[in-house]
Amino acid sequence: MNDLYPLKFDPVFKEKIWGGDKIHTVFGFDYAPMPNCGEAWVLSGYGDDISVVNNGFLAENQLDELIDVYMGDLVGEAVFEKYGNRFPLLIKILNSSDWLSIQVHPDDKLAESRHGDLGKTEMWYVAHADKGSQLISGFSREMTSELYLSHLNNGTIREIMNYESVEKGDVFYIPAGRVHAIGPGLLIFEIQQTSDITYRIYDFDRVDDKGNARQLHTEQALDALDFTKYTNYRAEYQHEFNRTVPVVESDYFNTAIIHFDSPVIKDYSSLDSFVILQCAEGKCSIEYEGGTESLKAGEVLLIPAIMERIRIVPLMETKILEIYYPQK
Numbered sequence: 001m002n003d004l005y006p007l008k009f010d011p012v013f014k015e016k017i018w019g020g021d022k023i024h025t026v027f028g029f030d031y032a033p034m035p036n037c038g039e040a041w042v043l044s045g046y047g048d049d050i051s052v053v054n055n056g057f058l059a060e061n062q063l064d065e066l067i068d069v070y071m072g073d074l075v076g077e078a079v080f081e082k083y084g085n086r087f088p089l090l091i092k093i094l095n096s097s098d099w100l101s102i103q104v105h106p107d108d109k110l111a112e113s114r115h116g117d118l119g120k121t122e123m124w125y126v127a128h129a130d131k132g133s134q135l136i137s138g139f140s141r142e143m144t145s146e147l148y149l150s151h152l153n154n155g156t157i158r159e160i161m162n163y164e165s166v167e168k169g170d171v172f173y174i175p176a177g178r179v180h181a182i183g184p185g186l187l188i189f190e191i192q193q194t195s196d197i198t199y200r201i202y203d204f205d206r207v208d209d210k211g212n213a214r215q216l217h218t219e220q221a222l223d224a225l226d227f228t229k230y231t232n233y234r235a236e237y238q239h240e241f242n243r244t245v246p247v248v249e250s251d252y253f254n255t256a257i258i259h260f261d262s263p264v265i266k267d268y269s270s271l272d273s274f275v276i277l278q279c280a281e282g283k284c285s286i287e288y289e290g291g292t293e294s295l296k297a298g299e300v301l302l303i304p305a306i307m308e309r310i311r312i313v314p315l316m317e318t319k320i321l322e323i324y325y326p327q328k
Contacts (some may be wrong), residue, residue, distance in 0.1 A: 004070060004304040006286050006293045007058065009051040011093075012041040017206075022187045026128055027093070027298025028177055034069055042300045043276060045087025046194050053196040055293065064313035074302050076273040076305040088325060089253055091276060091300055093127070100182045101214070102136060102161065102202040107176035107222040111197055114220070119176045122192030123235065123248050123255060125321060127280050130185030133219065137172050137180050138162045143227040157202045162233060171235040173248050177226035189278055191323055193252050199224055236280040244322060254326050259319045264312040266322075268303070273325040275303040282318030287311040295320070 004238045008160075012029040015022075016038025018081040023029050023037045031037040043063075044051050058066060067074055067085040090100045105120035112118075123136075130208060140162040151157045161179070164172070166186065175178050179201065182188060199221035205213050237247045242262055258264060268275055275284070283296040286303075295301050303310060312320070 003290055003307055004073060004275060005056055005058075005290060006288060006303040006307070006310075007042055007053050007066075007304070008055040008293070009300065009302070010054045012044060012049045012051070012129070013037050013109040013157050014039040014041065018098040018100055018184075020095040020185075022095040022115070022128060023093055023298075024189055029298060036097070037095065039092050040091050040298075041090065042278070042298075043087075043089070043091040043302065044194075045085075046090050048195060051087075060280040061093050062127050070304070072276065073198050073306040075201045076271075076325060078276070078328065079305075084279065086194060088190050088194055089276070089323065090194045090196075091278060091323070092192070093298065094182060094186070094188045094190055096182045096188075098183050098184050099125070099204055101200045101204070102157065102179060102181040103198050104179050104221050104224050105174075105176050105195070105199070106198070106220075110224055111176075111195065115197055117197060118193050118195040120193050120195040120197055121176045121250060121252050122174045122190055123250075123253070124172045124174065124182075125169055125189040125191075125247075125255075125257075125280065126166050126186060127189055128187035129166050129168055129170075133166050134163050134183040135172070135181065136161045136183070137164055137233040138178055139176065139225055139227065139229050141288075142229045143228065145222060145225075148225070148227065149222070162229075164233060171237065171247050171260055172233060173250070174233045175226075177224055179225060189280065189321060191253055191255060191321075249326065251326060253323055256283070256322045257319065258312070258322055259317075260312070261314050261317045266310050266312065267308065268305075271324060272305065272327060274305050276323040277301045277303065278321040278323065279313075280319045280321060283315045284320070285313045285315065286320045300306070 017037035019038030
């Protein structure tokens with residue numbers, strides 16, 4: 001039987017100077033021989049880091065190859081028509097032992113004109129936070145390009161950043177144009193457009209072992225930045241048990257949280273999209289016509305668009321993120 005089924009993938013691990021050990025200690029991933037892991041790309045169709053299936057008869061096939069073969073049956077007709085064999089989302093796990101650079105990403109229009117590529121809108125789900133952990137999202141005061149450049153040139157850029165204290169379960173939506181940075185002690189699920197364009201604004205005056213600072217992108221970032229001060233940078237949602245709770249709805253992805261301890265039946269028959277299930281806590285099994293697949297904390301499962309109905313059975317109290325392409 002060669003029907004499509006829920007697909008699991010081998011993560012792509014990336015060592016970073018700011019990386020930690022929680023991708024191993026919390027989720028059990030083995031990234032040896034690297035001493036640390038800053039990023040695990042758990043579902044990717046970007047560049048040379050294309051995810052490879054590790055379950056079922058499609059094991060060892062790359063994601064783009066499968067989209068070539070199964071087209072809309074795998075990703076949804078509208079998604080395939082727009083993106084072809086390029087999977088539109090990139091799903092990462094990030095672990096920081098130090099501050100990442102303060103940065104911003106371009107939107108689609110700017111990214112296309114400069115790089116011939118997609119922009120980068122993203123969201124963060126905090127899977128773990130050490131006590132006192134912080135991140136930066138947006139500006140702390142109304143800003144202009146002139147005032148921003150004054151702070152940047154005077155070395156006071158950190159004074160105009162909006163710092164947020166964070167805990168497990170917090171969600172932040174980071175649209176293209178919003179300045180941001182992740183602080184130390186965080187384990188984060190990042191859901192983003194399939195793009196890796198980053199404009200680095202400030203890198204905390206760090207240098208490498210040869211005394212060289214990383215490149216900054218001051219001029220490029222200036223055109224990308226949204227200088228608006230917003231009243232709230234968090235994605236607010238109700239913590240409810242045994243139901244699907246919408247958290248983020250955007251032009252690029254919709255994300256909900258399911259926190260449950262009894263079986264959940266999902267009917268995707270009206271959805272013209274793949275569905276990604278990313279497990280944040282616990283363990284469950286996914287029952288579908290033709291079989292069963294397991295899913296544990298840290299893992300991702302790709303539900304093909306053609307699959308209309310699944311039953312999610314928790315093996316303990318479990319929390320998963322449900323992600324799909326928005327319906328236009």
